[in-house]
Amino acid sequence: MKLLVGYTADQRGAEAIELASALVAGTRDASLRIAIVLPAATPFNAVYPGGDHGFSSILSDQVDRWAAQALALVPEGIATSVVARSVPSVAEGLIGLGEEFGAHGIVLGGRKRHRAGFFSPGAIANALLHSSPMAVFMSSPASLATLRAAGGKITRLTAFVGDRPGAREVIGLSARIAAACGLPLRVATLVSHMDLADPRLELDDHLAQTRSYLQELTGSLGLEAVVEVVSGRGLDEAAAQLSWQDGDLALLGSARLAAPRRLFIGPKAQRILGQLNVPMGVVPTLEAAS
Amino acid sequence: MSHDLRQASPPARSESGLHEKGLSKGTVGVLGLVVIGISCIAPAYTLTAGLGATVAEVGTSLPAILLAGFLPMLLVALGYRELNSAMPDSGTSFTWATRAFGPMIGWMGGWGLIAATVIVLSNLAAVAVDFFYILIAQLTGQPWIAELTGNLWVNIPTTLVFIAVAAWISYRGMNATKVFQYVLVGFQVAVLLLFAVMALTSSQPNDPTPITWQMFNPAGIDTFSAFAAGISLSIFVFWGWDVTLTMNEETTDPKKVPGRGATWTVLVIIALYLAVSLGVIYWAGVGTTGLGAGNPENQESIFAVLSGPVMGPLAMLMSLAILSSSAASLQSTMVSPARTLLAMGYYKALPSSFAKISARFMSPSVATFASAAAAAVFYVVTRLLSENALWDTITALGLMICFYYGLTALACVWYFRGELFSNARNFFCKFLAPLAGGVVLLVMFFATAIESMNPDYGSGSNIGGVGMVFILGVGVLLLGVGIMLWMRVRHPAFFKGETIKTYKLLK
Known part of the structure; x- marks a missing residue:
């Protein structure tokens, strides 16, 4: 597996490399490309007085030192290269570099931010989550702690799916990733009571139906996967019902209104992201959803 | 020998070929360059800040001194361009x-540049704040709001907020776009022309002063000291123009565009300055009372006083033009001292913490906030010490520009000393022009510095009988000498020539 790491020379960047190394470890053609993106200088933002002031060569020297530090963070056995480029927009630049590299995904280190109670990814992650043609993986310090507790190895994939047609896509893709990494797969669905007209009457039926639908689906794909359907009054409460183990990686699918081969994270997935304390990935759909 | 000029002092090109420069190659045409040049000059800001102080020195010879002030700027800029293309x-x-x-x-050259930009930052912020309150007063029809800027308890905190916001934006590395610059520059030029036309066609001028050819004659200025002060102020109003000469790779045709862009920029700017200064002289006169442009009360910010009576309700446009131009310049100028501080930190001429670059925003971090802090401290000190802080800072700024420009021009002559006479072009661009420009500016510097010791100089503020301008200008330079000596003792590497090699002529 080939991954592009969006790197900044700080704790986040180190965390991104840690997650990326864990993801590619043991896969075929395991390789990383560490991307350092710089803002493009526009002539309409002329620096006066004095112009460049030697800034670009000092910056270039600094970037070389950051590149060397980044390479030292990657464990042995993973082919790693570094690329630095000035780009007009960080997200677009990362996508461009990822496509050039033929990457399967982009990895970012991040921090959880809460705005008015809602989880929101950083601006760059957010832009990627709404436009990337490849998977986007994200970590936070808390989620990396669970990975470290498992000795830096991913131990299980958990694919989040809805009870609607898109599920097949996400399960299929997750299964391919699980197979590539030699990992067990768990399929999880969250049911919010608020989505049901009358939870007291419908809940048990709905849960049973969903469970059998997913078991049928994984069966038809020839997968051995654990299926978990959990419910709560809202998505947050439902998500809290799931149990996690050290080394878990969560995978979510793109919203159904995403363009084919592009990420577009839906409001549900965004809500779930905010609840998770394990590293996570968001995968694009390969074909237009019906 | 030309090979040897490019010594290995700048950081070696990255071995890995990692870093591709972000220069947008070949996108700027002549019009774009003119827009960039005018935005760096920020005429709405320079006129309001510099015109009054210049009139105080030279009276009705304002047009002449503006024309004369451009000449040393041109000569020095030619040398600048040579240094810029060599290194x-x-x-x-x-x-x-x-x-x-x-x-x-x-x-000291670096310190002069930092000092000049820090001083201009504090002045830009102050002008922006003045017009911020004036604009609010005009929009709401509540004249008392415009008076708020005279209250130090309101003025100083607001100015600090403006400086902090500009530093933050500059640290985050946010860029002004092409459209933004075109709109900003177009609006500024249009409003200034409107002011000039309304002043010259006014039916009730304050003190109708006939326009004569004598106003264009530099020889008509009474004293040498007035001439020197006038030149150093008019250097300030053209400060920014030379950016057009240093842009090469960014232009669509590096052979033609920079020259044409620089010419058009200066023509547009001179036309604009002449129109506005003639408008001011014709309408307000140079009298020292009431609305006269020579009234010390009006020196600090000429448009704050004149735009209302001249333009009536349209004065709002002038306030907006000056506010936008000074606020935009505040943000873009912040980058300059930060980068020089960064370079000085990098080459160990200052503590190396100044060389820190933000990993997230790829901009100088310590250096940016140090520049903002210096501008803030400078502003607060001048505001508290001087009754006419803006006027004195502009004069001190002119002094500082003359110092570092003059020094740099002479550096050009000395740096190229081995090839000055190899052809006619070298003789003119590397020797004659920078030498003449540099000498003129340094003479202006010393003349103004000596003159400014007089307690009556400039706004007339003084401490212990020594003029405020002298204390600000020379005091800042002496502070630099002190810091330099301290660095020399504590971290001698730079001073031993270990980080930047001094160019030795090969025989």
Whole structure:
């Protein structure tokens, strides 16, 4: 597996490399490309007085030192290269570099931010989550702690799916990733009571139906996967019902209104992201959803 | 020998070929360059800040001194362009002067540039704040709001907020776009022309002063000291123009565009300045009372006083033009001292913490906030010490520009000393022009510095009988000498020539 790491020379960047190394470890053609993106200088933002002031060569020297530090963070056995480029927009630049590299995904280190109670990814992650043609993986310090507790190895994939047609896509893709990494797969669905007209009457039926639908689906794909359907009054409460183990990686699918081969994270997935304390990935759909 | 000029002092090109420069190659045409030039000059700001002080020195000879002030700027800029193309990567007065004259003078060249930009930052912020309150007063029809800027308890905190916001934006590396610059520049030029037309066609001028050819004659200025002060102020109003000459790779045709862009920029700017200054003289006169442009009350910010009576309700446009131009300049100028501080930190001429670059925003971090803090401190000190802080800072700024410009021009002559007479072009661009420009500016510097010791100089503020302008200008330079000596003792590497090699002529 080939991954592009969006790197900044700080704790986040180190965390991104840690997650990326864990993801590619043991896969075929395991390789990383560490991307350092710089803002493009526009002539309409002329620096006066004095112009460049030697800034670009000092910056270039600094970037070389950051590149060397980044390479030292990657464990042995993973082919790693570094690329630095000035780009007009960080997200677009990362996508461009990822496509050039033929990457399967982009990895970012991040921090959880809460705005008015809602989880929101950083601006760059957010832009990627709404436009990337490849998977986007994200970590936070808390989620990396669970990975470290498992000795830096991913131990299980958990694919989040809805009870609607898109599920097949996400399960299929997750299964391919699980197979590539030699990992067990768990399929999880969250049911919010608020989505049901009358939870007291419908809940048990709905849960049973969903469970059998997913078991049928994984069966038809020839997968051995654990299926978990959990419910709560809202998505947050439902998500809290799931149990996690050290080394878990969560995978979510793109919203159904995403363009084919592009990420577009839906409001549900965004809500779930905010609840998770394990590293996570968001995968694009390969074909237009019906 | 030309090979040897590019010594290995700037950081070696990255071995890995990692870093591709973000220069947008070949996108700027002549019009774009004119827009960039005018935005760096920020005419709405320079006129309101500089016109009054210049009238105070030269009276009705204002047009003449503006024309004369451009000449040394042009001569020095020619030398600048040569240094810039010989050492494109290493940047600016600090490194250039170090290579030519060695570490001590180089250090002071860098300090002069930092001091000039820090002073202009504090002045930009102050002008922006003045017009911020004036604009609010005009929009709400509540004249008392415009008076708020005279209250130090309101003025100083607001100015600090403006400086902090500009530093933050500059640290985050946010860029002004092409459209933004075109709109900003177009609006500024249009409003200034409107002011000039309304002043010249006014049916009730304050003190109708006939326009005569004598106003264009530099020889008509009474004293040499008035001439010197006038020149150093008019250097300030053209400050920014030389950016057009240093842009090469960014233009669509590096052979033609920079020259044409620079010419058009200066023509547009001179036309604009002449129109506005003639408008001011015709309408307000140079009288020292009431609305006269020579009234010390009106020196600080000429448009704050005149735009209302001249333009009526349209004065709002002038306030907006000055506010936008000074606020935009505040943000873009912040980058300059930050980068020089960064370079000085990098080459160990200052503590190396100044060389820190933000990993997230790829901009100088310590250096940006140090520049903002210096501008803030400078503003607060001047505001508290001087009754006419803006006027005195502009005069001190003119002094500082003359110092670092003059020094850099002479650095050009000395740096190229081995090839000055090899052809006619070298003789003119590397020798004659920068030498003449540099000498004129340094003479202006010393003349103004000596003159400014007089307690009556400039606004007339003084401390213990020494003029405020002298204390600000020379005091800041002496502070630099002190810091330099301290650095020399504590961290001698730069001063031993270990980080930047002084260029030695090969025989």
